[in-house]
Amino acid sequence: MPPETRAASAIRPAPEGPPPPPRARGFDWRAAFVPGLISSASIIVVFGALGWVITSAEQWPRIRAQFFSPEHMLAALPAVARGFLTNLQVWLLVLLAIAIWALVLAVLRSLRGPIFAPFRLMVVLYIDLFRGLPVLLLVILFGFGIPALNLPGLPRSGLFWGSVAMVLSYSAYVSEIYRSGIDAVHEGQRAAAKSLGLSEWQILIYAILPQALRNVLPALMNIVVALQKDVALLSVIGVRDAVREAQIYTAQTFNYSSLVVAALLFLLATIPMARLADWINRRDRARRLQMAG
Protein backbone atom coordinates (compact mmCIF):
# COMPACT_ATOMS: atom_id res chain seq x y z
CA MET A 1 0.00 0.00 0.00
CA PRO A 2 1.52 3.38 -0.97
CA PRO A 3 2.17 5.66 2.02
CA GLU A 4 -0.17 8.50 0.94
CA THR A 5 -3.20 6.12 0.78
CA ARG A 6 -2.50 4.95 4.31
CA ALA A 7 -2.38 8.50 5.60
CA ALA A 8 -5.66 9.36 3.88
CA SER A 9 -7.47 6.29 5.27
CA ALA A 10 -6.21 7.14 8.76
CA ILE A 11 -7.89 10.54 8.64
CA ARG A 12 -11.10 9.65 6.83
CA PRO A 13 -13.40 7.12 8.55
CA ALA A 14 -13.87 3.87 6.66
CA PRO A 15 -16.92 4.06 4.38
CA GLU A 16 -18.55 0.96 6.01
CA GLY A 17 -19.06 2.85 9.30
CA PRO A 18 -17.15 3.90 12.40
CA PRO A 19 -13.98 2.03 13.38
CA PRO A 20 -14.48 -0.87 15.81
CA PRO A 21 -14.23 -0.19 19.57
CA PRO A 22 -10.70 -0.69 20.90
CA ARG A 23 -9.94 -4.21 22.08
CA ALA A 24 -10.66 -4.57 25.81
CA ARG A 25 -7.29 -4.62 27.49
CA GLY A 26 -6.99 -7.36 30.10
CA PHE A 27 -4.28 -7.62 32.70
CA ASP A 28 -0.97 -7.70 30.87
CA TRP A 29 1.25 -10.10 32.81
CA ARG A 30 4.33 -9.31 30.80
CA ALA A 31 4.03 -5.56 31.36
CA ALA A 32 3.32 -6.04 35.09
CA PHE A 33 6.12 -8.58 35.68
CA VAL A 34 9.12 -6.29 36.13
CA PRO A 35 7.41 -3.61 38.30
CA GLY A 36 5.82 -6.40 40.36
CA LEU A 37 9.18 -8.06 40.85
CA ILE A 38 10.75 -4.77 41.96
CA SER A 39 7.99 -3.92 44.44
CA SER A 40 8.03 -7.45 45.91
CA ALA A 41 11.79 -7.36 46.34
CA SER A 42 11.56 -3.90 47.88
CA ILE A 43 8.90 -5.04 50.36
CA ILE A 44 10.94 -8.09 51.34
CA VAL A 45 14.10 -6.01 51.85
CA VAL A 46 12.44 -3.24 53.92
CA PHE A 47 10.27 -5.49 56.09
CA GLY A 48 13.09 -8.01 56.43
CA ALA A 49 15.44 -5.29 57.61
CA LEU A 50 12.86 -4.03 60.12
CA GLY A 51 12.26 -7.57 61.38
CA TRP A 52 15.96 -8.20 61.68
CA VAL A 53 16.50 -4.94 63.63
CA ILE A 54 13.68 -5.77 66.04
CA THR A 55 14.50 -9.44 66.58
CA SER A 56 18.20 -8.87 66.92
CA ALA A 57 17.63 -6.38 69.72
CA GLU A 58 19.17 -7.46 73.02
CA GLN A 59 15.79 -7.60 74.76
CA TRP A 60 13.90 -9.39 71.95
CA PRO A 61 13.79 -12.86 73.59
CA ARG A 62 12.26 -11.32 76.71
CA ILE A 63 9.71 -9.38 74.64
CA ARG A 64 8.79 -12.48 72.69
CA ALA A 65 8.34 -14.58 75.79
CA GLN A 66 6.23 -11.86 77.43
CA PHE A 67 3.92 -11.02 74.47
CA PHE A 68 4.19 -13.64 71.76
CA SER A 69 4.70 -16.92 73.57
CA PRO A 70 2.93 -19.61 71.49
CA GLU A 71 2.26 -21.86 74.53
CA HIS A 72 0.63 -19.04 76.48
CA MET A 73 -1.34 -17.87 73.45
CA LEU A 74 -2.73 -21.35 72.89
CA ALA A 75 -3.52 -21.80 76.58
CA ALA A 76 -5.38 -18.47 76.76
CA LEU A 77 -7.27 -18.90 73.48
CA PRO A 78 -10.38 -20.84 74.70
CA ALA A 79 -11.24 -18.40 77.49
CA VAL A 80 -10.44 -15.31 75.40
CA ALA A 81 -12.43 -16.63 72.44
CA ARG A 82 -15.38 -17.33 74.73
CA GLY A 83 -15.09 -13.75 75.99
CA PHE A 84 -14.93 -12.48 72.43
CA LEU A 85 -18.20 -14.24 71.68
CA THR A 86 -19.72 -12.12 74.46
CA ASN A 87 -18.24 -9.04 72.75
CA LEU A 88 -19.91 -9.95 69.49
CA GLN A 89 -23.29 -10.63 71.12
CA VAL A 90 -23.24 -7.38 73.06
CA TRP A 91 -22.07 -5.54 69.94
CA LEU A 92 -25.02 -6.78 67.86
CA LEU A 93 -27.65 -6.06 70.54
CA VAL A 94 -26.24 -2.64 71.39
CA LEU A 95 -26.00 -1.81 67.68
CA LEU A 96 -29.66 -2.66 67.16
CA ALA A 97 -30.73 -0.61 70.18
CA ILE A 98 -28.63 2.38 69.05
CA ALA A 99 -30.02 2.24 65.50
CA ILE A 100 -33.58 2.44 66.82
CA TRP A 101 -33.15 4.86 69.74
CA ALA A 102 -31.03 7.27 67.70
CA LEU A 103 -33.67 7.28 64.97
CA VAL A 104 -36.34 8.14 67.53
CA LEU A 105 -34.17 11.04 68.75
CA ALA A 106 -33.46 12.28 65.22
CA VAL A 107 -37.13 12.13 64.26
CA LEU A 108 -38.20 13.96 67.43
CA ARG A 109 -35.66 16.65 66.70
CA SER A 110 -36.70 17.10 63.07
CA LEU A 111 -40.44 17.41 63.83
CA ARG A 112 -41.72 20.81 62.83
CA GLY A 113 -44.39 22.88 64.48
CA PRO A 114 -44.44 24.70 67.81
CA ILE A 115 -46.20 21.85 69.67
CA PHE A 116 -43.06 19.74 69.39
CA ALA A 117 -40.82 22.44 70.90
CA PRO A 118 -40.39 20.63 74.27
CA PHE A 119 -39.37 17.41 72.50
CA ARG A 120 -36.88 19.25 70.32
CA LEU A 121 -35.42 20.92 73.40
CA MET A 122 -35.22 17.60 75.24
CA VAL A 123 -33.32 16.00 72.38
CA VAL A 124 -30.91 18.94 72.15
CA LEU A 125 -30.20 18.71 75.88
CA TYR A 126 -29.84 14.94 75.65
CA ILE A 127 -27.29 15.19 72.85
CA ASP A 128 -25.32 17.93 74.63
CA LEU A 129 -25.23 15.83 77.79
CA PHE A 130 -24.29 12.45 76.38
CA ARG A 131 -21.87 13.74 73.75
CA GLY A 132 -20.10 15.72 76.45
CA LEU A 133 -19.48 12.79 78.81
CA PRO A 134 -16.82 10.08 78.39
CA VAL A 135 -18.34 6.69 77.58
CA LEU A 136 -16.08 5.14 80.22
CA LEU A 137 -17.58 7.35 82.94
CA LEU A 138 -21.11 6.43 81.87
CA VAL A 139 -20.31 2.71 81.76
CA ILE A 140 -18.91 2.82 85.31
CA LEU A 141 -21.74 5.04 86.58
CA PHE A 142 -24.48 2.83 85.14
CA GLY A 143 -22.75 -0.54 85.43
CA PHE A 144 -21.80 -0.19 89.11
CA GLY A 145 -24.18 2.53 90.27
CA ILE A 146 -27.60 1.30 89.20
CA PRO A 147 -27.24 -2.35 90.28
CA ALA A 148 -26.09 -1.00 93.67
CA LEU A 149 -29.42 0.79 94.09
CA ASN A 150 -31.24 -2.56 94.23
CA LEU A 151 -34.20 -1.05 92.38
CA PRO A 152 -37.13 -3.44 92.50
CA GLY A 153 -38.33 -4.74 89.14
CA LEU A 154 -35.25 -3.67 87.23
CA PRO A 155 -32.40 -5.90 86.05
CA ARG A 156 -29.38 -5.87 88.37
CA SER A 157 -26.79 -7.10 85.92
CA GLY A 158 -23.79 -4.87 85.32
CA LEU A 159 -23.65 -6.13 81.74
CA PHE A 160 -27.20 -4.87 81.13
CA TRP A 161 -26.66 -1.41 82.61
CA GLY A 162 -23.23 -1.01 81.06
CA SER A 163 -24.79 -1.78 77.69
CA VAL A 164 -27.53 0.77 78.38
CA ALA A 165 -24.82 3.38 79.04
CA MET A 166 -23.21 2.59 75.69
CA VAL A 167 -26.55 2.84 73.89
CA LEU A 168 -27.33 6.20 75.50
CA SER A 169 -23.92 7.62 74.66
CA TYR A 170 -23.59 6.33 71.11
CA SER A 171 -27.17 7.28 70.23
CA ALA A 172 -26.29 10.94 70.78
CA TYR A 173 -23.70 10.73 67.98
CA VAL A 174 -25.76 8.52 65.71
CA SER A 175 -28.87 10.69 65.99
CA GLU A 176 -26.80 13.64 64.78
CA ILE A 177 -25.69 11.56 61.79
CA TYR A 178 -29.30 10.64 61.04
CA ARG A 179 -30.30 14.28 61.34
CA SER A 180 -27.65 15.42 58.88
CA GLY A 181 -29.07 12.84 56.48
CA ILE A 182 -32.61 14.12 57.00
CA ASP A 183 -31.48 17.72 56.47
CA ALA A 184 -29.66 16.76 53.28
CA VAL A 185 -32.86 15.59 51.57
CA HIS A 186 -33.89 18.31 49.14
CA GLU A 187 -36.70 20.61 50.27
CA GLY A 188 -38.54 19.88 47.01
CA GLN A 189 -39.15 16.31 48.17
CA ARG A 190 -41.08 17.63 51.15
CA ALA A 191 -43.05 20.03 48.94
CA ALA A 192 -43.91 17.25 46.49
CA ALA A 193 -45.04 14.91 49.27
CA LYS A 194 -47.09 17.69 50.87
CA SER A 195 -48.72 18.60 47.56
CA LEU A 196 -49.83 14.96 47.27
CA GLY A 197 -51.61 15.24 50.63
CA LEU A 198 -49.21 13.25 52.82
CA SER A 199 -49.21 14.22 56.49
CA GLU A 200 -46.03 15.45 58.24
CA TRP A 201 -45.59 11.98 59.67
CA GLN A 202 -46.16 10.19 56.34
CA ILE A 203 -43.76 12.61 54.61
CA LEU A 204 -41.07 11.64 57.10
CA ILE A 205 -41.67 7.88 56.92
CA TYR A 206 -42.28 7.39 53.20
CA ALA A 207 -40.43 10.25 51.50
CA ILE A 208 -37.65 11.62 53.73
CA LEU A 209 -36.28 8.77 55.87
CA PRO A 210 -35.61 6.24 53.08
CA GLN A 211 -33.47 8.85 51.32
CA ALA A 212 -31.86 10.07 54.55
CA LEU A 213 -30.77 6.56 55.57
CA ARG A 214 -29.24 5.97 52.17
CA ASN A 215 -27.36 9.26 52.52
CA VAL A 216 -25.80 8.40 55.87
CA LEU A 217 -25.05 4.69 55.41
CA PRO A 218 -21.29 5.27 54.91
CA ALA A 219 -21.08 7.42 58.05
CA LEU A 220 -23.02 4.82 60.03
CA MET A 221 -20.62 2.07 58.97
CA ASN A 222 -17.83 3.99 60.71
CA ILE A 223 -19.80 3.91 63.95
CA VAL A 224 -20.43 0.19 63.53
CA VAL A 225 -16.67 -0.43 63.33
CA ALA A 226 -15.88 1.88 66.25
CA LEU A 227 -18.54 0.27 68.43
CA GLN A 228 -17.20 -3.20 67.77
CA LYS A 229 -14.04 -2.42 69.72
CA ASP A 230 -15.58 -0.03 72.25
CA VAL A 231 -17.70 -2.87 73.61
CA ALA A 232 -14.47 -3.83 75.41
CA LEU A 233 -15.11 -0.88 77.76
CA LEU A 234 -17.60 -3.14 79.53
CA SER A 235 -14.63 -5.14 80.88
CA VAL A 236 -14.02 -2.38 83.46
CA ILE A 237 -17.27 -3.25 85.23
CA GLY A 238 -16.37 -6.93 85.37
CA VAL A 239 -18.09 -8.23 82.24
CA ARG A 240 -16.10 -11.28 81.16
CA ASP A 241 -15.42 -10.21 77.60
CA ALA A 242 -12.28 -10.94 75.61
CA VAL A 243 -10.22 -8.21 77.32
CA ARG A 244 -11.35 -9.26 80.80
CA GLU A 245 -10.58 -12.94 80.15
CA ALA A 246 -7.16 -11.98 78.81
CA GLN A 247 -6.49 -9.87 81.90
CA ILE A 248 -7.52 -12.76 84.15
CA TYR A 249 -5.04 -15.00 82.35
CA THR A 250 -2.33 -12.37 82.68
CA ALA A 251 -2.98 -11.98 86.39
CA GLN A 252 -2.53 -15.73 86.88
CA THR A 253 0.57 -16.21 84.73
CA PHE A 254 2.27 -12.81 84.56
CA ASN A 255 2.36 -13.27 80.77
CA TYR A 256 0.77 -10.80 78.33
CA SER A 257 0.37 -13.11 75.33
CA SER A 258 -3.33 -13.51 76.17
CA LEU A 259 -3.89 -9.80 75.50
CA VAL A 260 -2.21 -10.19 72.13
CA VAL A 261 -4.64 -13.03 71.41
CA ALA A 262 -7.53 -10.71 72.26
CA ALA A 263 -5.98 -8.00 70.06
CA LEU A 264 -5.74 -10.41 67.13
CA LEU A 265 -9.39 -11.43 67.56
CA PHE A 266 -10.47 -7.76 67.51
CA LEU A 267 -8.44 -7.12 64.35
CA LEU A 268 -9.90 -10.23 62.76
CA ALA A 269 -13.37 -8.77 63.26
CA THR A 270 -12.81 -5.04 62.67
CA ILE A 271 -10.62 -5.19 59.56
CA PRO A 272 -13.26 -6.98 57.42
CA MET A 273 -15.86 -4.53 58.77
CA ALA A 274 -13.65 -1.60 57.76
CA ARG A 275 -13.19 -3.09 54.28
CA LEU A 276 -16.98 -3.51 54.03
CA ALA A 277 -17.43 0.13 55.04
CA ASP A 278 -14.91 1.20 52.38
CA TRP A 279 -16.75 -0.85 49.79
CA ILE A 280 -20.12 0.70 50.71
CA ASN A 281 -18.51 4.16 50.53
CA ARG A 282 -17.07 3.47 47.09
CA ARG A 283 -20.35 2.09 45.77
CA ASP A 284 -22.22 5.10 47.20
CA ARG A 285 -19.76 7.51 45.59
CA ALA A 286 -20.10 5.75 42.23
CA ARG A 287 -23.89 6.02 42.50
CA ARG A 288 -23.71 9.73 43.26
CA LEU A 289 -21.29 10.42 40.40
CA GLN A 290 -23.56 8.49 38.07
CA MET A 291 -26.54 10.55 39.17
CA ALA A 292 -24.63 13.81 38.79
CA GLY A 293 -23.46 12.84 35.31
Next chain:
Amino acid sequence: MADIAIRGLTKYFGTRLVLDRVDLDVARHQVMCLIGASGSGKSTLLRCINRLVEPDYGTITLDGTPIDARSFGRTGLQARVGVVFQSYNLFPHLSVLGNLTLAPRKVRGVPRPEAEARAMDVLGLFAMERFAKAYPEQLSGGQQQRVAIARAMMTDPDVLLLDEVTAALDPELVGEVLRIIRELKARGLTMVIVTHEMAFAREVADRVAYLAEGRIIEEAPPEQIFTRPEHPSTRGFLARVLPA
Protein backbone atom coordinates in the same frame (compact mmCIF):
# COMPACT_ATOMS: atom_id res chain seq x y z
CA MET B 1 -68.94 30.77 38.44
CA ALA B 2 -65.23 31.08 38.36
CA ASP B 3 -63.38 27.94 39.29
CA ILE B 4 -60.60 29.72 41.18
CA ALA B 5 -61.08 33.17 42.69
CA ILE B 6 -58.20 34.94 44.38
CA ARG B 7 -58.87 38.14 46.35
CA GLY B 8 -56.40 40.46 48.02
CA LEU B 9 -53.74 37.76 48.34
CA THR B 10 -50.71 39.11 50.21
CA LYS B 11 -47.63 37.25 51.33
CA TYR B 12 -44.48 38.34 53.12
CA PHE B 13 -41.27 36.29 53.35
CA GLY B 14 -39.94 37.87 56.52
CA THR B 15 -40.28 41.57 55.76
CA ARG B 16 -40.05 41.16 51.99
CA LEU B 17 -43.38 41.61 50.24
CA VAL B 18 -43.65 38.86 47.61
CA LEU B 19 -47.38 39.07 46.82
CA ASP B 20 -49.15 42.41 47.04
CA ARG B 21 -52.98 42.32 47.08
CA VAL B 22 -53.34 39.97 44.14
CA ASP B 23 -56.80 39.53 42.58
CA LEU B 24 -57.16 36.84 39.93
CA ASP B 25 -59.94 34.70 38.50
CA VAL B 26 -59.42 31.49 36.59
CA ALA B 27 -62.58 30.19 34.94
CA ARG B 28 -63.36 26.51 34.67
CA HIS B 29 -61.54 24.69 31.82
CA GLN B 30 -59.36 27.74 31.30
CA VAL B 31 -55.59 27.87 31.08
CA MET B 32 -54.06 30.82 32.91
CA CYS B 33 -50.38 31.52 32.23
CA LEU B 34 -48.42 33.59 34.75
CA ILE B 35 -45.45 35.39 33.24
CA GLY B 36 -42.94 37.79 34.73
CA ALA B 37 -39.33 38.13 35.78
CA SER B 38 -37.72 35.87 38.41
CA GLY B 39 -38.80 36.96 41.87
CA SER B 40 -42.01 38.57 40.64
CA GLY B 41 -44.09 36.24 42.85
CA LYS B 42 -45.47 33.89 40.16
CA SER B 43 -44.38 30.69 41.87
CA THR B 44 -45.49 31.86 45.30
CA LEU B 45 -48.93 32.72 43.92
CA LEU B 46 -49.13 29.26 42.37
CA ARG B 47 -48.11 27.56 45.60
CA CYS B 48 -50.73 29.46 47.57
CA ILE B 49 -53.45 27.83 45.47
CA ASN B 50 -52.45 24.40 46.80
CA ARG B 51 -51.62 25.77 50.28
CA LEU B 52 -47.96 24.79 49.98
CA VAL B 53 -47.52 28.42 50.98
CA GLU B 54 -49.92 29.98 53.48
CA PRO B 55 -50.79 33.55 52.49
CA ASP B 56 -50.72 36.28 55.15
CA TYR B 57 -53.82 38.08 53.90
CA GLY B 58 -56.55 37.47 51.35
CA THR B 59 -58.70 34.56 50.27
CA ILE B 60 -58.67 31.86 47.63
CA THR B 61 -61.86 30.01 46.78
CA LEU B 62 -62.36 26.93 44.66
CA ASP B 63 -65.89 26.85 43.22
CA GLY B 64 -66.81 29.39 45.86
CA THR B 65 -65.45 27.34 48.77
CA PRO B 66 -62.50 28.79 50.70
CA ILE B 67 -59.50 26.45 50.40
CA ASP B 68 -58.94 25.93 54.12
CA ALA B 69 -58.72 22.74 56.15
CA ARG B 70 -62.23 23.32 57.51
CA SER B 71 -63.84 23.16 54.06
CA PHE B 72 -61.69 20.53 52.43
CA GLY B 73 -60.35 18.39 55.28
CA ARG B 74 -56.65 17.80 55.48
CA THR B 75 -56.24 16.16 52.09
CA GLY B 76 -59.35 17.10 50.11
CA LEU B 77 -57.73 20.07 48.45
CA GLN B 78 -54.69 18.06 47.30
CA ALA B 79 -57.02 15.56 45.62
CA ARG B 80 -58.62 18.33 43.54
CA VAL B 81 -55.55 20.48 42.87
CA GLY B 82 -52.43 18.77 41.52
CA VAL B 83 -48.98 20.38 41.41
CA VAL B 84 -46.00 19.75 39.13
CA PHE B 85 -42.63 21.30 39.97
CA GLN B 86 -39.71 22.61 37.96
CA SER B 87 -37.33 19.99 39.38
CA TYR B 88 -39.86 17.11 39.02
CA ASN B 89 -39.35 16.11 42.69
CA LEU B 90 -40.00 12.45 42.02
CA PHE B 91 -39.12 10.22 44.97
CA PRO B 92 -35.76 8.73 43.93
CA HIS B 93 -36.11 5.64 46.12
CA LEU B 94 -39.42 4.59 44.53
CA SER B 95 -40.12 3.23 41.06
CA VAL B 96 -42.45 5.11 38.73
CA LEU B 97 -45.28 2.88 39.92
CA GLY B 98 -44.27 3.53 43.54
CA ASN B 99 -44.23 7.29 42.93
CA LEU B 100 -47.71 7.21 41.44
CA THR B 101 -49.29 4.93 44.04
CA LEU B 102 -47.71 6.31 47.26
CA ALA B 103 -50.26 9.04 47.93
CA PRO B 104 -53.37 7.07 46.87
CA ARG B 105 -52.34 4.16 49.09
CA LYS B 106 -51.15 6.06 52.16
CA VAL B 107 -53.43 9.10 52.07
CA ARG B 108 -56.63 7.63 50.68
CA GLY B 109 -56.14 3.99 51.68
CA VAL B 110 -56.61 2.59 48.18
CA PRO B 111 -55.50 -1.08 48.13
CA ARG B 112 -52.27 -1.66 46.23
CA PRO B 113 -53.76 -3.63 43.25
CA GLU B 114 -56.36 -0.95 42.64
CA ALA B 115 -53.83 1.88 42.98
CA GLU B 116 -51.47 0.12 40.56
CA ALA B 117 -54.25 -0.50 38.05
CA ARG B 118 -55.13 3.19 38.22
CA ALA B 119 -51.45 4.11 37.83
CA MET B 120 -51.14 1.98 34.70
CA ASP B 121 -54.25 3.69 33.29
CA VAL B 122 -52.77 7.14 33.93
CA LEU B 123 -49.39 6.11 32.48
CA GLY B 124 -51.34 4.81 29.47
CA LEU B 125 -52.80 8.26 28.88
CA PHE B 126 -49.26 9.52 28.32
CA ALA B 127 -48.03 6.36 26.52
CA MET B 128 -45.59 5.64 29.35
CA GLU B 129 -46.65 2.17 30.56
CA ARG B 130 -43.19 0.81 29.73
CA PHE B 131 -41.61 3.04 32.39
CA ALA B 132 -43.71 1.63 35.24
CA LYS B 133 -40.88 -0.40 36.76
CA ALA B 134 -38.12 2.15 36.09
CA TYR B 135 -36.55 4.35 38.77
CA PRO B 136 -36.41 8.13 38.26
CA GLU B 137 -32.60 8.21 37.82
CA GLN B 138 -32.97 5.85 34.84
CA LEU B 139 -35.23 8.30 32.99
CA SER B 140 -34.44 11.44 31.01
CA GLY B 141 -35.53 14.81 32.39
CA GLY B 142 -38.47 14.97 29.99
CA GLN B 143 -39.59 11.47 30.96
CA GLN B 144 -39.27 12.30 34.66
CA GLN B 145 -41.38 15.40 34.20
CA ARG B 146 -44.05 13.41 32.37
CA VAL B 147 -44.07 10.92 35.26
CA ALA B 148 -44.45 13.85 37.67
CA ILE B 149 -47.46 15.07 35.68
CA ALA B 150 -48.90 11.53 35.75
CA ARG B 151 -48.38 11.46 39.53
CA ALA B 152 -50.33 14.72 39.88
CA MET B 153 -53.12 13.24 37.73
CA MET B 154 -53.61 10.15 39.92
CA THR B 155 -56.49 11.71 41.87
CA ASP B 156 -58.17 12.96 38.69
CA PRO B 157 -57.90 16.59 39.83
CA ASP B 158 -59.96 19.46 38.40
CA VAL B 159 -57.08 21.89 38.63
CA LEU B 160 -53.42 21.42 37.72
CA LEU B 161 -50.73 23.87 38.81
CA LEU B 162 -47.55 23.76 36.72
CA ASP B 163 -44.52 25.57 38.14
CA GLU B 164 -41.97 26.22 35.34
CA VAL B 165 -42.20 22.57 34.37
CA THR B 166 -39.91 22.91 31.35
CA ALA B 167 -37.30 25.25 32.86
CA ALA B 168 -34.94 22.42 33.93
CA LEU B 169 -35.17 20.49 30.66
CA ASP B 170 -32.80 20.32 27.71
CA PRO B 171 -34.37 22.18 24.74
CA GLU B 172 -35.03 18.99 22.75
CA LEU B 173 -37.01 17.51 25.68
CA VAL B 174 -39.32 20.51 26.18
CA GLY B 175 -41.58 19.50 23.32
CA GLU B 176 -42.71 16.16 24.77
CA VAL B 177 -43.78 17.85 28.03
CA LEU B 178 -45.60 20.68 26.25
CA ARG B 179 -47.43 18.09 24.12
CA ILE B 180 -48.86 16.50 27.28
CA ILE B 181 -49.98 19.87 28.61
CA ARG B 182 -51.84 20.49 25.34
CA GLU B 183 -53.54 17.11 25.74
CA LEU B 184 -54.55 17.97 29.29
CA LYS B 185 -56.02 21.26 28.09
CA ALA B 186 -57.99 19.34 25.48
CA ARG B 187 -59.36 17.13 28.29
CA GLY B 188 -60.78 20.23 29.93
CA LEU B 189 -58.49 20.61 32.92
CA THR B 190 -58.29 24.01 34.57
CA MET B 191 -54.61 24.94 34.65
CA VAL B 192 -52.47 27.65 36.12
CA ILE B 193 -49.06 27.62 34.46
CA VAL B 194 -45.98 29.55 35.46
CA THR B 195 -43.75 29.59 32.40
CA HIS B 196 -40.86 31.25 30.63
CA GLU B 197 -41.89 29.69 27.30
CA MET B 198 -43.59 32.74 25.80
CA ALA B 199 -44.46 31.02 22.50
CA PHE B 200 -46.11 28.20 24.42
CA ALA B 201 -47.98 30.61 26.69
CA ARG B 202 -49.27 32.44 23.66
CA GLU B 203 -50.43 29.20 22.06
CA VAL B 204 -51.98 27.38 25.01
CA ALA B 205 -53.23 30.12 27.35
CA ASP B 206 -56.76 31.46 27.44
CA ARG B 207 -55.58 34.30 29.66
CA VAL B 208 -52.12 35.59 30.51
CA ALA B 209 -51.26 37.51 33.66
CA TYR B 210 -48.06 39.54 33.85
CA LEU B 211 -46.65 39.92 37.37
CA ALA B 212 -43.99 42.31 38.60
CA GLU B 213 -42.91 42.87 42.20
CA GLY B 214 -45.76 40.80 43.57
CA ARG B 215 -48.54 42.58 41.72
CA ILE B 216 -50.56 41.65 38.67
CA ILE B 217 -49.74 44.45 36.26
CA GLU B 218 -51.83 43.29 33.37
CA GLU B 219 -54.17 40.38 32.73
CA ALA B 220 -55.68 39.73 29.30
CA PRO B 221 -56.03 37.18 26.48
CA PRO B 222 -52.62 36.22 25.08
CA GLU B 223 -53.08 37.99 21.76
CA GLN B 224 -53.58 41.27 23.56
CA ILE B 225 -50.69 40.79 26.03
CA PHE B 226 -48.22 39.74 23.36
CA THR B 227 -49.24 42.16 20.58
CA ARG B 228 -50.71 45.22 22.32
CA PRO B 229 -49.56 45.24 25.93
CA GLU B 230 -51.06 48.24 27.70
CA HIS B 231 -48.63 48.76 30.51
CA PRO B 232 -45.08 50.03 29.85
CA SER B 233 -43.71 47.52 32.37
CA THR B 234 -45.26 44.64 30.37
CA ARG B 235 -43.83 46.06 27.17
CA GLY B 236 -40.41 46.29 28.76
CA PHE B 237 -40.53 42.69 30.02
CA LEU B 238 -41.68 41.30 26.69
CA ALA B 239 -39.03 43.29 24.84
CA ARG B 240 -36.42 41.63 27.06
CA VAL B 241 -37.67 38.03 26.72
CA LEU B 242 -39.04 37.88 23.19
CA PRO B 243 -36.70 37.58 20.22
CA ALA B 244 -36.79 40.82 18.25
